Amino acid sequence: MNTTTQKPLVIEKPSQKLLDFVRGLEKKKEETKKELRSKRDLYFSEK
Amino acid sequence: MHITLPYKSIEGHEYLIKLESLDKTIFPSDLDIEVVGVILEVVNDLKIPNSRTTLNALSRIIINFLNENDNIVLYYLCDKDCDIISRMHPRREGVTPQEYRNMIFSKMFECAFRNSNENQYIDKPIEINSEDEIYYIHLICRNHHCKYLDSIEETITILANQMK
Numbered sequence: 096m097n098t099t100t101q102k103p104l105v106i107e108k109p110s111q112k113l114l115d116f117v118r119g120l121e122k123k124k125e126e127t128k129k130e131l132r133s134k135r136d137l138y139f140s141e142k
Numbered sequence: 143m144h145i146t147l148p149y150k151s152i153e154g155h156e157y158l159i160k161l162e163s164l165d166k167t168i169f170p171s172d173l174d175i176e177v178v179g180v181i182l183e184v185v186n187d188l189k190i191p192n193s194r195t196t197l198n199a200l201s202r203i204i205i206n207f208l209n210e211n212d213n214i215v216l217y218y219l220c221d222k223d224c225d226i227i228s229r230m231h232p233r234r235e236g237v238t239p240q241e242y243r244n245m246i247f248s249k250m251f252e253c254a255f256r257n258s259n260e261n262q263y264i265d266k267p268i269e270i271n272s273e274d275e276i277y278y279i280h281l282i283c284r285n286h287h288c289k290y291l292d293s294i295e296e297t298i299t300i301l302a303n304q305m306k
Contacts (some may be wrong), residue, residue, distance in 0.1 A: 099285075100248050103267040104295055106302045113301045116168060117270055117277050120179070120219050128183045128221075131146070131158040135185035138148035139156045 143178060143211075149203060151196040156186040159200070161207060164217070169297050175290045176214045180204055180282075194253065201250040205263065208284065215290050220244045220278040244269075244278035251282065266291050268298065 106113070143163040150156050160181040166173060182200060208216060220243035237245075244267065251265050262285035270277040281291055 099262065100252060100265045100267065103269050104298070105269045105271065106298070107271050109270050109272055109302045110304045112304045113270065113298065114272055116301060117219070117279075120164075121221065121277075124179070124181055124219055124221060127160055127162065127181050131160060131181070131183040132185050134146070134158065135156065138146070138158060139150065139185070 143176060145207075147203060147207075149199065151192065151199065153190055153193060153196065154186070154188050155184050155190075155192060155196065156188075157200065158183050158185050159203060161216075168301065170293060173290065173293055173297075174213070175287065176211075177294065178211075178214045178216050180216050180218045197246070197250045198253060201253075204282070205251075208263070208282065213287075214283070215287060215294065216282040218247055218280045218282070220247065220280075222275070238276070240276065240278050244280075247280050264288060264291060266295070268295075270302070 109117075143161065145161045147159040147161070148157070149159060160179075160183070162179050162181070164177040164179055166177060169177070204216065208214065220240040222238065222240045248265060248267065251263070264281075264283055264285055264287075266281040268277075268279040268281065270279070281294060283291055
């Protein structure tokens with residue numbers, strides 16, 4: 096196998112700072128997904 | 143870096159794959175590598191499960207991007223949308239959508255490169271257990287960028303232990 100899945104880094108009871116960071120990533124991802132859905136017709140033409 | 147790649151599966155799923163650089167201000171200034179987010183979104187309304195062929199194709203697109211861009215580490219945040227259509231419902235009892243995506247993401251990369259002659263890659267899963275929910279993140283890079291993974295891991299660990 097040429098892809099190595101390492102042992103997970105598990106963080107219990109993270110600081111508020113880390114949670115804010117991850118929730119920021121999550122929010123950005125939601126916005127990007129919405130943007131992608133709105134751009135569907137630029138990349139795929141109807142049959 | 144902002145790149146959008148289209149992919150249409152044999153089942154008819156229309157995917158847009160967005161690759162976007164992360165603001166690196168939380169990382170040490172000497173982290174001389176781009177940290178690039180991977181976002182996969184189905185942009186049509188096809189309600190059938192993905193095949194293994196499709197999952198392999200998606201992982202191949204992501205790894206090709208990694209191969210074509212030398213100084214990057216990819217990250218994927220497993221989201222909690224409930225719109226997963228799976229062939230394996232019995233196995234999903236008690237499994238949250240983000241946990242399921244976490245398992246699928248690891249499997250995608252393991253399967254795609256088994257028995258291939260590709261360069262070595264690393265998949266580093268991260269689990270962040272808050273009181274409300276569990277966040278799953280994957281860091282993917284080439285073996286020779288392992289030191290950057292260590293640096294990112296160290297930054298996240300420091301951040302996890304910081305008081306407000």
